[in-house]
Amino acid sequence: xxxxxxxxxxxxxxxxxxxxxxxxxxxxxxxxxxxxxxxxxxxxxxxxxxxxxxxxxxxxxxxxxxxxxxxxxxxxxxxxxxxxxxxxxxxxxxxxxxxxxxxxxxxxxxxxxxxxxxxxxxxxxxxxxxxxxx
Numbered sequence: 001x002x003x004x005x006x007x008x009x010x011x012x013x014x015x016x017x018x019x020x021x022x023x024x025x026x027x028x029x030x031x032x033x034x035x036x037x038x039x040x041x042x043x044x045x046x047x048x049x050x051x052x053x054x055x056x057x058x059x060x061x062x063x064x065x066x067x068x069x070x071x072x073x074x075x076x077x078x079x080x081x082x083x084x085x086x087x088x089x090x091x092x093x094x095x096x097x098x099x100x101x102x103x104x105x106x107x108x109x110x111x112x113x114x115x116x117x118x119x120x121x122x123x124x125x126x127x128x129x130x131x132x133x134x
Contacts, residue, residue: 002098013082085127086130
């Protein structure tokens with residue numbers, strides 16, 4: 001069993017990242033933290049447009065497509081909620097603690113200053129475990 005430290009964020013797939021940012025800023029007083037577009041030559045999980053906002057006390061990430069979708073780990077996903085993210089002290093240990101019947105979307109992987117892993121609940125909802133690296 002994994003005991004997360006905190007609920008950290010929700011990630012959404014949207015048809016237009018700029019429109020989503022404008023909506024959350026205007027209607028929910030979201031604070032834009034970053035908005036990045038990939039370089040034309042980028043491929044894989046980093047080849048996505050995304051923005052990060054603080055809405056209330058939680059992060060909201062909006063993507064034009066999920067990084068694990070862009071990397072080819074899953075088929076094309078519909079618009080809407082991509083996943084929920086929970087922080088843990090050690091992603092590798094948390095993954096090892098999960099029961100054997102868990103379906104992984106992505107094994108532990110380092111992205112910059114994060115280590116992340118994605119798995120699915122029985123209904124197919126994706127859950128991210130994330131560890132902040134020093």
